[in-house]
Amino acid sequence: MSPPPTSPTPVPPPTAAPQTSGFAQDALLSTGQWNAFDRSLGRQSPTSRWLGWRLRLLVTTALLGCLGVFFLAYWLAQQPLVGAAWRLTGNGQVELNLARDPLLKPAQGKTLEGLAGRDGKLVPVDGLALQRSARWLIDDVEGRRYLSTQRQLGQLLQSEQVQLRFSDGTMLDLRTHPRGFMGLGLLFWLLCSLALVVYGVAMAVLLARPNRLNSVYAVMACCQAANLVFIAVESTLDLAWPLGLADWDYYGRVALDLVTAAAVVHATAVYPRKVAHAGWWLLPVWVATAALVVLTTLDWLPAAWWWVQGACALLGMAAIALLTWSHGVEPHPFALVLRRFGIIAVTTWVLLSIAVAMARGESGVQQNISIIGSMIWYVFFASLLLLIPFLSKSQQMMREFSLLAAITTVATSLDLLFVATFSLGQVTSVTLALFVSLGLYVGARQWLLDRLMGSSVATTERMFEQLYKIAREVEARPDRTSSLLTRLLRELFEPLEILVVDKLTARSRVVADGSTLVVPVPNMVNPQPSAPTMGSIVIRFAHRGRKLFTAEDARLTDRIFEQLRRAVAFDKAVEQGRSEERMRLAQDLHDDIGARLLTLMYQAQSPEMEDYIRHTLQDLKTLTRGLAAQNHHLSDAAAEWKSDLVHRLNAAECELTWNVGLDRNVPLGVVQWSALTRVLRELANNAIAHSRATRVDVAMTLHGDRFELVVRDNGIGKNPASWSHGLGLGGIRKRVKQLGGEVEWREVMPQGIECRVFIAKFKPTD
Known part of the structure; x- marks a missing residue:
């Protein structure tokens, strides 16, 4: 029962096999399944599909359906009618409840004995005549008597004049008149409209993708549309069926119910997971169904009502068992959703059958249950068939329909239980059932929503x-x-599974009836909306196979990726602005401060002043070069730091030992480069100025994400715990903390101080 496909425009064929990125190491798709699914990604678009003969045929079938309903309504409007409304009395007789014809006013409230024609032959009428359909009569004898009475009444009403005979001897001669369109009632048009919608959806699904599975769905939907039309005709009845239509209603509805049940088993046997040798298993199902239809039509089947009700229930249970097996083999959420709805449908069918059987002998109660209860069930089942093609379209629609189905099922079941078991009146039972079901709904709503939506949805804050x-x-x-x-x-x-495939797609979309979501990977090298995508991510079986993907999920992923694209573009713009600003600052420092320092160096009055200014120029050169550089790799930065320290320490007649061990060369950001440059420079200055060291050892290592810098001198510094942290030491702590690391000083033997900078998770800008 697959919905109309929602594939986008054709895309190029794949150039690489998919790579599994899900939880399980073994892919859930076999090679054949993947090839079929991969081909489905490139199907033609819905727009192109609906051009041509498909669209014309769909319009033609829709017009034929509308014309069929119109001609049926026209024919019913021409049928003769006695202007009266009847009701069932407590002793099973028919009483004139409301007289629309002035000639019947004197007989209002009297018990009808029968109708007679011009030949004077009486057709007896009792409470059985008010039953709207023989389909819900349990006893075979009552069913045959009902059909015989309806044939006689239909034949009698074809004459222009009938005689009504009442139990008190009153006889009234009346002329029949056409019912007219206004006499069909609102319920007739509502049920016919629903039947047209079900029929239209069936044709749309079948024509969108003509295949065996969609044909089975179309059979089910058309059968239920025909059932709704029969119920619509029943809603117009007062006392008698139009001539010959009562037989069509009984035998037709039996066949429609059995064929629908067999089609449900057929559909669940081949989808979502096909049963091995499904054709051989389904053959006896269809043979048994055809046999039941033939035997019922020929009146060769005793207790036919029980056979039909039991067969439909057993076939429904078989479908539920197949869906359970299918979900166990492959956790397709479509099977889980259909199983839930199937359990509701089969349970209410069984409850309805039990309620009708328990009310046997109480004609009024049984009629109410069979008329109202069966109509509610058929409307519910037709609505379920309408929902199936759109399960992956709207999560809100599925959620609200599920809640509506649950509350309707509870209310209907309680109503039938109260009427059949406790013999409550119709108004009392409906009111009590509604109050109880609403109370249960209010108490369990949040739990139901949690079950339908899932409780582990990522929060907005975490997503941001x-x-x-x-x-x-x-x-x-x-x-x-x-x-x-x-x-x-x-x-x-x-x-349950995520696949990264080399397949270009234009937008996120739901495929495979809601089990799979295909998401294009945005181009982050060129984060523009018009940039081509970089393959696709295929997600299968949401929420561990318990939920269907919907169109809202596809739109959500598109919005998330659009925000990601904007964030990357914004960051690049900000970084470009920062880079341009650093370049401007470096250029200004070089052109302005550098030129002034150079002038001062040439005008220096002593060699010491000239040497000091030369060192300052060297520092300025290092600073401006770092600001202007676009990328700093750790090995290049280490070489610059060594050169700078050699220059500083040589001027102070201090020896430098330099050791670097890197397992990989990673790029540094400006913040990292600047912080490490100033830390090294400050530590070297402290060794020269405060410790009066003659030797400085520097060791720098990077292993994985673990970065360590150790600077040791042989100076006179002691007891670092007692040092006051001024601007120098405080600046070192601040910069190391900015990088997410820790710094510590300790005294070493025989003399000197060792400073250790440790960053557990060194995050280079790679």
Whole structure:
């Protein structure tokens, strides 16, 4: 029962096989399944599909359906009618309740004995005549008597004049008149409208993708549309069916119910998971169904009502068992949703059958249950068939329909129970059932919503935090976009499987009847809306196979990725502005301060002053070069730091030992480069100025994410715990903390101080 496909425009064929990124190491798709699914990504668009003969045929079938309803209404409007409304008395007789014809006013409230024609032959009438359909009569004898009475009454009403005979001897001769369109009633038009909608959806599904499965769905939907039309005709009855239509109603509805039940089993046997050798298993189902239809039509089947009700219930249970098996083999959420609705439908069918059987012998109660209860069930089942093609379209629609189905099922079941078991009046039972079901609904609403929506949905704050982190990582490493987005989508939807495929798609969309969501990977190298995508992420079985993907999920992923694209573009714009500002500052420092220092150096009055200014120029050169550089790699920065320290320490006649061990060369951000430059420079100055060291050892290591810098001197410094942290030491602590690290000083033997900078999670801008 697949919905109309929602594939976008054709896309190029895949150039690489999918790579699994889900929880399980073994992919849930077999090779054949993946190839079929991969081909489905490139199907033609709905727009192109509906052009041509499909659209014309759909319009033609819709017009034929409308014309059929119109001609049926026209024919019913021409049928003869006696202007009276009847009701059932406590002793099972028919009483004139409301006289629309002035000639019947004197007989209002009297018990009808029968109708007679011009030949004077009386057709007896009792409470059985007010039953609207033989379909819900349990006893075979009563069913045959009902059909015989309806044939006689239909034949009698074809004459222009009939005689009504009442139990007190009153006889009234009346002329029949056409019912007219106004006499059909509002319920007739409502049920016919629903039947047209069900029929139209069936034709749309079948024509959108003609295949065996959609044909089975169309059979079910058309059968239920025909059932609704029969119920609509029943709603117009006062006392008698139009000639010959009562037989069509009984035998037709039996066949429609049995065919629908068999089609449900057929559909669940091939979808979502096909049973091995399904054709051989389904053959006896259809043979048994056809046999029941034939035997019932020929009146060769004793206790036919029980056979039909039991067969429909058993076939429904078989469908539920198949869906349970299917979900166990492959956790397709469509099977889980259909199983829930199937349990509701079968349970209410069984309860309705039990209620009708328990009310046997109480004609008034049984008629109310069979008329009202059966109509509610058929409307519910037709609505369920309408919902199936759109389960993956709207989560809100599915949620509200589920709640409506639950509350309606509870209310109907309680109403039938109160009427059949406690013999309550119709108004009393309906009122009590509504109050009880509403109370249960209010108490269990939140639990139901949690079950339908899932309780582990990511919060807005967490989603924003994830987007911010991913934007930063993607900006530095666009090649990791797929893996980062996979992690985000896994947290958002909790799927059983995520596949990254080299398949270009234009937008997110739901496929495979809501079990799969295909999401395009945005181009973060060029984060413009018009930029081509970088493959796709295929997500299967949301919330561990318990939920269907819907159109809202597709729109949500599109909005999330659009926000991510904007965040990356914004960060790039901000970084570009920062880079331009640093370039401007570096240029100004070089042109202005550098020129002035150079002038002062040439005008220096002593060699010491000249040497000091030369060192200052060297520091300025290092600073401006760092500000102007776009990228700083750790190995290049280490070489610059060594050169700077050699220059400083040589001027103070201090020896430098330099050791660097890096397992990888990573790029540094300006903040990292600036902080480490100033830390090294401050530590070297302290060793020269305060410790009066003659030797400085520097060791720098990077292993994985663990960065360590150790600076040791052989000076006179002692007891670092007692030092007062001024601007120098305080600046070192502040810069190391800014990098997410820790710093400590300790005294070493035989003399000197060792400073250790440790960053456990060194995050380079890679």
